[in-house]
Amino acid sequence: VLFSSDTVEDARLLEMMRTADNIILAVSGRDDALHNNPGRFYYDAGIFPETVFLEAATAVGHVNVLNKDGIVRQVPTIINIGEQPYASLAIRALQVFLGINYQSIPEPEDGFLQVAGRDIPVGEHGDMYLYFAGPPAR
Numbered sequence: 001v002l003f004s005s006d007t008v009e010d011a012r013l014l015e016m017m018r019t020a021d022n023i024i025l026a027v028s029g030r031d032d033a034l035h036n037n038p039g040r041f042y043y044d045a046g047i048f049p050e051t052v053f054l055e056a057a058t059a060v061g062h063v064n065v066l067n068k069d070g071i072v073r074q075v076p077t078i079i080n081i082g083e084q085p086y087a088s089l090a091i092r093a094l095q096v097f098l099g100i101n102y103q104s105i106p107e108p109e110d111g112f113l114q115v116a117g118r119d120i121p122v123g124e125h126g127d128m129y130l131y132f133a134g135p136p137a138r
Helices: 010-020 051-056 089-098
Strands: 024-030 041-043 045-047 059-062 074-076 078-081 084-087 112-115 118-121 127-129
Touching: 010 051, 024 041, 024 078, 024 089, 059 084, 059 089, 084 089, 089 112, 118 127
Parallel strands: 024 059, 041 078
Antiparallel strands: 024 045, 074 127, 078 084, 112 118
16 A cells, blocks of 8 residues: 545544654555666566655655566566665565664675675666466466
8 A cells, every 4th residue: 555645534533653663655656667787676666655654654665676577586676766776575674673773775796785783685677586386376
């Protein structure tokens, strides 16, 4: 849910977000990513929650996936929307859950992104491959 427009219930929702102090909101890069820069994917524009929600959120993470056929095989760990970097929603959730500094965004080095003391293997653009243990769903 992106909360990209005002509703009547916004004031109550904002109050609850501030009380919870563990809310991670989603942002999304718009249109196709630019792949011509190594290290991460770049989007010229994005879809963002209303500013009041962004200010009330504990953290913000992107929800972009790259596979257009509907099968998610990899997820970018970090993207840029304009000049602003955004870690994935999953990385932000891990950082908030573990109490790690979620104001900073880790940078991939030598094919790995270090989060919570773990080295996550990443591709040329910082994308992480997903591995599924079981058979496909039916």
